[in-house]
Amino acid sequence: MADPSAVAHAPGLSIAESPVAVSLLRVRSPDTGLTTALGDAFGLEWPTRPNTVGEGRVRAAWLAPGEWALFDAAEVLAAPVTAALGERLHHLSDVSAGRRLWRVEGERARELLAKGCGLDIHPRSFPPGSCAQTVLAQVAILLIAPGGDGAFSIIADATLAAHLRLWFAEAVQEFIA
Amino acid sequence: MLLIPCPWCGPRDETEFRCGGQSHIQRPEPYGAVGDQAWSDYLFTRANPKGAGRERWVHAFGCRQWFNLVRDTRTHEIAAVYPMGAPPAEIAAETGR
Numbered sequence: 001m002a003d004p005s006a007v008a009h010a011p012g013l014s015i016a017e018s019p020v021a022v023s024l025l026r027v028r029s030p031d032t033g034l035t036t037a038l039g040d041a042f043g044l045e046w047p048t049r050p051n052t053v054g055e056g057r058v059r060a061a062w063l064a065p066g067e068w069a070l071f072d073a074a075e076v077l078a079a080p081v082t083a084a085l086g087e088r089l090h091h092l093s094d095v096s097a098g099r100r101l102w103r104v105e106g107e108r109a110r111e112l113l114a115k116g117c118g119l120d121i122h123p124r125s126f127p128p129g130s131c132a133q134t135v136l137a138q139v140a141i142l143l144i145a146p147g148g149d150g151a152f153s154i155i156a157d158a159t160l161a162a163h164l165r166l167w168f169a170e171a172v173q174e175f176i177a
Numbered sequence: 178m179l180l181i182p183c184p185w186c187g188p189r190d191e192t193e194f195r196c197g198g199q200s201h202i203q204r205p206e207p208y209g210a211v212g213d214q215a216w217s218d219y220l221f222t223r224a225n226p227k228g229a230g231r232e233r234w235v236h237a238f239g240c241r242q243w244f245n246l247v248r249d250t251r252t253h254e255i256a257a258v259y260p261m262g263a264p265p266a267e268i269a270a271e272t273g274r
Contacts, residue, residue: 050185050240064240065185118190132186133239135193140238 007168010175013106015168020101020155021073025081026091027066034088041084042070053131053144061131061144069142069155100161102168105151108175113152115171119143121152137167182258183236184244197233199223200245201265229256229268 007015027034030048039046044056047068054060059071070077074094081092104113110121116137120126123145130145139160144153156164179191205211205219224230228249235243247257247266257266 051187064242118192134189135238 007102007165008172010106010108010172012108013104013112013172013175015112015172016103017161017165018101018103019096020099021071021096022099022155023070023072023074023077023092023094023096024063025068025070025077027085028089030066034085037084038081041080051130051132053129053147055129055147059144061142063133063142098158099155100158100164102154102156102164103149103151104154104168105146105149109146109152112168112171112175113143116167117141117143121145137164137171139164179253179255181234181246182255183239183242184258184260185240185242186236189236189239193236193238194234195237197235197243200231200233226250231265231268233261 005017007017009015032048035046035048038060039054039056042054042056042058042060044054044058044060047054047060047062050062052062057072058077061069061071063069070081070092074092074096077092081090113121113136117134119132119134121143126132126145128145128147132143134141134143136143136154136156139156142153142155144155146152154164180188181191181194182188183194202219205215211219228251229247230250231245231247233243234246235241243261245257245259245261245263245266246255247268248255256269259266
């Protein structure tokens with residue numbers, strides 16, 4: 001399943017699932033010198049505030065203190081990360097094979113997600129450039145607020161993909177009728 | 178459902194968290210000199226306050242960070258949130274037995 005596959009459609013709503021290229025970067029006690037170097041390496045303002053996303057040559061999402069998700073192929077990420085961090089002990093692991101991505105877009109996307117997610121995702125409290133690790137349909141997810149592309153991104157464990165696929169298919173029903 | 182203020186992520190649903198029990202439990206030392214009573218107290222004896230108590234919580238479904246909070250066991254009111262390793266938070270009126 002190389003291409004995004006449609007999970008469900010409804011008026012004002014589309015949900016597509018695809019593989020995702022993502023690596024996790026961990027650094028102990030990151031300082032501003034280090035985050036600046038990382039930001040420069042990828043041409044973005046590095047997300048140092050909790051639950052924010054930086055967009056440049058890659059998309060970087062804050063996960064925890066000293067931990068980020070970087071959305072690109074592992075081969076692309078390795079060299080700039082190594083160059084930026086130099087001798088600093090760090091850990092970059094490709095977890096692409098273990099994750100799936102859902103893109104939920106449309107004017108009713110927020111309504112749909114609210115059926116399984118307790119987080120307030122109104123743009124007032126979850127503006128573009130926000131991300132959150134939370135729960136959707138009892139599954140731990142990374143939720144990224146719609147940016148220029150207008151779609152919520154949801155990243156979850158591949159082992160739980162079948163469950164989420166079914167949940168989306170069922171949750172979308174009320175929007176079809 | 179409690180709304181727990183994670184120091185990193187802000188207020189989140191209780192279901193995203195796991196409670197790690199009482200905070201500030203010190204392992205008795207030195208190893209060779211700890212008696213059975215002190216050791217069993219360390220392992221098993223816990224405060225059971227009717228009122229404010231200090232607890233460890235982890236934001237298991239979020240940033241996975243541990244922190245301390247002061248929660249009232251009668252009202253669930255959360256009076257303070259503070260980092261691991263910080264000295265025990267003051268509790269206004271200790272209501273022990």
